[in-house]
Amino acid sequence: MKSRVARFPKKTSNRSSSSDGLTTFSANDLQAMEFPPLxxxxxxxxxxxxxxLAGKPKMxxxxxxxDIAMSVAIGCDALGDRACKKGTTLYCALEDNPRRLRRRMAHVYGDQATWPKNFHFTTQMKKLDDGGSEQLEDWFQEHRPSLIIIDTLVCVRSASKRRTEYEADYxxxxxxxxxAGxxxxxxxxxxxxxxxxxEDPLDTVSGTTGLSGGVDNILILDRKSHGVxxxxxxxxxxxxxITVExxxxxxxxxxxxxxxKISSQRRAIIDVLKSAERPMGPKEIxxxxxxxxxxxxxxxxxxxKDGEVKKQTRGKYESP
Incomplete structure (x- = not known):
């Protein structure tokens, strides 16, 4: 993956900079910049x-x-139907050990002859502010991965002496x-x-808004009435x-x-009509x-209209 760096126009007469001051660019310069698509x-x-990626324990x-790491390493669809760009991956499974990881991999992917050589694991890593970020950067320089996963945040964050919890999280x-950038x-x-x-899933992330503000994207796994x-x-x-299973x-x-959600509601109505074994009105249902x-x-x-239920006289319905 190429770094998404803007290309500035050749003429930048409206830009001003100094060794101690701000480096700025004009609205006209901004208009001329070219950015590759996301x-x-x-x-x-x-x-x-x-x-x-946040979710409650045992979700x-x-x-x-x-699944995401393996799919990227192989270059196959993730979560069943999402295309991936193939690349080297590093999965920092900091709450696991090699025995458990092997059992989990074999459970999902089978004990095949060879698992991908471009899919790497580690179960040990320093705290991010105590050498961990340097470990990642050194590993990147050697292997040039497309994806790094750290599981979980609590394993690499340190008790901070910063003034506020927000500052510490950020x-x-x-x-x-x-x-990444x-x-x-x-x-x-x-x-x-x-x-x-x-009501807002982002507000369920453990910690302060410094965590949600300190990332580019947030994914929340949450359990609803119609599923996860x-x-x-x-x-x-x-x-x-999206709903996942x-x-x-x-x-x-x-x-x-x-x-x-609508499909689950339709199934629930059909189940009620089948159980009743008689026509029912909207109020009863x-x-x-x-x-x-x-x-x-x-x-x-x-x-x-779709033929999933049959309408009888007096506004009552039954299973066809």
Missing amino acids: EFLVEGLITEGLTL GKSWMAL ATLAPLQRL EYGIAIIIVHHQRKMGS TLYGRGREMDDID LNDGYWRILGDSDAV SEALDRPQDSVRQLLTSMA
Whole structure:
């Protein structure tokens, strides 16, 4: 992956700089700059830069990180249907050991003759502010990876003496963001959600807003009524809201969350009608599902057009 560096115009007469002052550029200079398009390492999900992948304990974050790393190393689709650019990967599995990693790999990918040589692991790493960032940069210089995953943040952050928790959180991620930006690579750091929920998924990240402010992109694994969602927001990429499913160590994308949610509601209505073994009206169905009557009535109309339910007299429905 190439570093996304702007090309300044040859004439920069409006720019001013000094050894001790600011280096500036005019709006006219900015207009003439050329930037390459945003590059995705994993289509629609992972760009170059620093990404925070957060979720509650036992949500399967490490399984997802492993799938992304393996998919990039091989150059196959990640999470079932997202194309990857092939490249060298480093997975810092700092809460694991080689025995557990081998068992996990064999469970998902089989005990095949050869796993990719460009997929590297480490289970030990220094704190980022105590030599860890230098370890990563030295390793990068030798192997030139496209992707580095650190699992988890707590293993590489140090107790900071900075004035505020926000400053400490922001400073923790600064070396990783610098490394990702300078070399045009993707770095994913795995983290936890706090216990309390929030309307905005980003507010569930454990720690201060210094963490969300210190990264380029955030991915949140969260459990909803219709399943597990992967919500994403980035500085340059479009928002992500998809439903995903973990099955025996393997994550796959089910589709856009709104579409999956509607599909799950349709299945719930069909189950209610089958259980009742008699025609039911929208009010009865909404009470059985504890959902608004108007939304159930609208959904029943669509389902009748699609042949999923059969409308009887007096506005009642049954399973066809």
